[in-house]
Amino acid sequence: MGATVISSANAGSNMGKELTIIVPVKAAVPNITAVRLDPVTHNLVREGVPLMLNPYDRNALEFALRLKDKYGGRVITLSMAPPSGKDFLESTIGMGADEAYLITDRVFAGADTLATSYTVAMTIKKLFPGFNLVVMGEETTDSTTAHMPAQVASWLSLPYLYYVVDGEVNMEKGTIKLTRYLEDEGVYEEFEYNMPVIVSVYKDSNPPRDISLNRKIQAKLSGLVKSVTNNELKLDPLCVGLRGSPTIVAKIEDAKPIPRKKQIFKGDPREAAKWLIENLIKEGVIKP
Amino acid sequence: MSSVKICPEWPQVNKSEYKGVWVYVEHRNGVIKDGSLQLIGKARELASKINVDVSAIMIGHNLGDLVKEPIYYGADRVIYIDDEALSVYIPHIYASAIVNLVNKYKPEVVLFAATKRGRELAPYVANTLRAGITADCTDLDIDVKTRDLDQVRPTYGGNILAHIRTPNRRPQLASVRPNVFPTPPRDTSRKGEIIKESLNNLPKPNGVLLGVKSVTRGDSDLPPVEKADLVVTAGRGVSGPEGVKLLIELAKALGGTIGGTKKVTDAGWLPTDRQIGQTGKTIRPTVYIGVGVSGAIQHIFGIKESKIIVAINSDPNAPIFEYADYGIISDYRQAVQALLEVLRSMRKPS
Numbered sequence A: 001m002g003a004t005v006i007s008s009a010n011a012g013s014n015m016g017k018e019l020t021i022i023v024p025v026k027a028a029v030p031n032i033t034a035v036r037l038d039p040v041t042h043n044l045v046r047e048g049v050p051l052m053l054n055p056y057d058r059n060a061l062e063f064a065l066r067l068k069d070k071y072g073g074r075v076i077t078l079s080m081a082p083p084s085g086k087d088f089l090e091s092t093i094g095m096g097a098d099e100a101y102l103i104t105d106r107v108f109a110g111a112d113t114l115a116t117s118y119t120v121a122m123t124i125k126k127l128f129p130g131f132n133l134v135v136m137g138e139e140t141t142d143s144t145t146a147h148m149p150a151q152v153a154s155w156l157s158l159p160y161l162y163y164v165v166d167g168e169v170n171m172e173k174g175t176i177k178l179t180r181y182l183e184d185e186g187v188y189e190e191f192e193y194n195m196p197v198i199v200s201v202y203k204d205s206n207p208p209r210d211i212s213l214n215r216k217i218q219a220k221l222s223g224l225v226k227s228v229t230n231n232e233l234k235l236d237p238l239c240v241g242l243r244g245s246p247t248i249v250a251k252i253e254d255a256k257p258i259p260r261k262k263q264i265f266k267g268d269p270r271e272a273a274k275w276l277i278e279n280l281i282k283e284g285v286i287k288p
Numbered sequence B: 001m002s003s004v005k006i007c008p009e010w011p012q013v014n015k016s017e018y019k020g021v022w023v024y025v026e027h028r029n030g031v032i033k034d035g036s037l038q039l040i041g042k043a044r045e046l047a048s049k050i051n052v053d054v055s056a057i058m059i060g061h062n063l064g065d066l067v068k069e070p071i072y073y074g075a076d077r078v079i080y081i082d083d084e085a086l087s088v089y090i091p092h093i094y095a096s097a098i099v100n101l102v103n104k105y106k107p108e109v110v111l112f113a114a115t116k117r118g119r120e121l122a123p124y125v126a127n128t129l130r131a132g133i134t135a136d137c138t139d140l141d142i143d144v145k146t147r148d149l150d151q152v153r154p155t156y157g158g159n160i161l162a163h164i165r166t167p168n169r170r171p172q173l174a175s176v177r178p179n180v181f182p183t184p185p186r187d188t189s190r191k192g193e194i195i196k197e198s199l200n201n202l203p204k205p206n207g208v209l210l211g212v213k214s215v216t217r218g219d220s221d222l223p224p225v226e227k228a229d230l231v232v233t234a235g236r237g238v239s240g241p242e243g244v245k246l247l248i249e250l251a252k253a254l255g256g257t258i259g260g261t262k263k264v265t266d267a268g269w270l271p272t273d274r275q276i277g278q279t280g281k282t283i284r285p286t287v288y289i290g291v292g293v294s295g296a297i298q299h300i301f302g303i304k305e306s307k308i309i310v311a312i313n314s315d316p317n318a319p320i321f322e323y324a325d326y327g328i329i330s331d332y333r334q335a336v337q338a339l340l341e342v343l344r345s346m347r348k349p350s
């Protein structure tokens, strides 16, 4: 276990150098209701499906780009995805990222969030050991787990914070002030963390800038998206993909719509109002 | 079992060493979150199926009598840590404290309410234990033979329910959406064991809390749509801000909140964070009341899990009546005025 942990003694090792922000992004399936499931693993079949950038990852990338606009440095996106993922990574460069990496290998297929986060965390550790920030989306629209940011933080033994809306970097001290919004409590909290730190960005913040088609085409022509396979990463096949995944989808079923009573009242509004209130009281959902 | 090759990053687990169902009990400002209390109720049900105890885990500073509450709601035992270092919630510190307790006591199931903080905490705990986790479950069951937790969650846009299991690892972790299970009754005569644990082996905090600010919401003093038990929803049929105002009055009289269709938020009659539907919020209140809402599929997507759906619409052919438990065919003004009157006369002190 020790080998995979970046000790916190490394914290701030990049101080004084340029700000390096890693933005892991996911290929989301655009029309989630029209996809095929693998009959054995019950996983989403992503091969041959047009992929797009998970919408909330654009807010995450925007957050990273705003920091870059203010403090300089570079923004690198990466994604574990099938080979067709190159295209949506070119979109991240179109938005303003400097480089992009596609992590792709058959051995990574069928991963749950533990195995995906392992692969992503180990790639970051290997390729960008001196990073300051990892910025992720709040969740993905096709799996909606919000697991990855905390799991990547756990693999790297680093602090982390969700629902971030704003950040202020102090490169000299190697710290970042982070404001986050807890929607269900209606509060903003402000923290100060030593970098490196992992954050996920609140999905209703940092409205993303447009994708420049020119930059996107440039990215394609100059091959700015690089592929990384397990030949380079050398991760233990037991720790990635389906074999590295503790959870299994045991069964799937159609969500049954809740049967409705469909009792309709037509007539005098006062009678209608009484009828409705009486029924709601009978249901025990409002107090007499 | 031991012949199965596993990732060397993972500790070997002997499943039979893991016993009991745990609920992480979240609290803030001296109040326990409803989602946590509801989970104690569900945990009781799971635990009695396999004959084990329910333990509630509490973490914080100056907890006082709050540690007794989980017992009143059905826990057999409370295990808590009260330490100044925990006076501020720092996610990886809280998570590490929970990991240490799990390593000491070895429960087979650990449940979190899927609040914003719960969703932040649970995956770090699971990952550090190299265990599996399922997010945002809407139901749970336990297989009495294998003791595998059946973790049910809607997936792929909500049309499919996935049953997820973690057959080879322990503990089994899940976060569970608030309000899918009822809150058990509070019974102060219940007795249980209360164990104080101490804090050790924590990572460096590497972070501090500088401040907290509550938001005053511009639109009204009503709670957000995803938090309320009763949501009155304005559709285009209420024809303007005045109509929305009348519905806010109704929402208040019923102790609920106000939401809107996309047409209503696009028109600026309500702020966008009150939009309900596929591209807005998904809600599952006890009561949804749609007023002047036609029932477009994109809207229905966000309300279909509501316990009771009420529709008020002047058009008897409005699609929303197909999804409604109770419908009133009427002009919205007359119906809502009448409802307000009935409620007023009901609540007048006699």
Ligand SMILES: Cc1cc2nc3c(=O)[nH]c(=O)nc-3n(C[C@H](O)[C@H](O)[C@H](O)COP(=O)(O)OP(=O)(O)OC[C@H]3O[C@@H](n4cnc5c(N)ncnc54)[C@H](O)[C@@H]3O)c2cc1C
Residues within 6 Å of the ligand: B234, B235, B236, B237, B238, B260, B261, B262, B263, B264, B275, B276, B277, B278, B279, B280, B281, B291, B292, B293, B294, B295, B296, B297, B298, B299, B302, B312, B313, B314, B315, B318, B330, B331, B332, B333
């Ligand atoms: C990609 C996409 C995403 C979308 N996402 C969402 C979403 O997240 N949420 C959402 O809500 N919509 C969404 N929509 C829009 C959706 O398709 C509908 O247009 C919208 O929900 C209709 O809103 P409405 O019911 O308020 O208005 P209408 O469809 O115009 O219905 C008004 C209703 O009011 C009734 N009415 C009129 N006058 C009265 C009166 N005096 N008294 C009582 N009733 C009256 C009418 O009979 C009618 O049924 C989306 C659409 C698309 C294409």
Ligand SMILES: Nc1ncnc2c1ncn2[C@@H]1O[C@H](COP(=O)(O)O)[C@@H](O)[C@H]1O
Residues within 6 Å of the ligand: A023, A024, A025, A026, A027, A054, A056, A057, A060, A078, A079, A080, A081, A113, A116, A120, A135, A136, A137, A138, A139, A140, A143, A144, A145, A146, A147, A148, A149
């Ligand atoms: N396959 C992946 N590759 C890179 N980053 C990912 C991947 N999946 C998820 N993420 C990141 O993790 C965030 C949360 O995703 P999730 O935990 O799947 O809801 C996303 O918004 C992305 O930033």
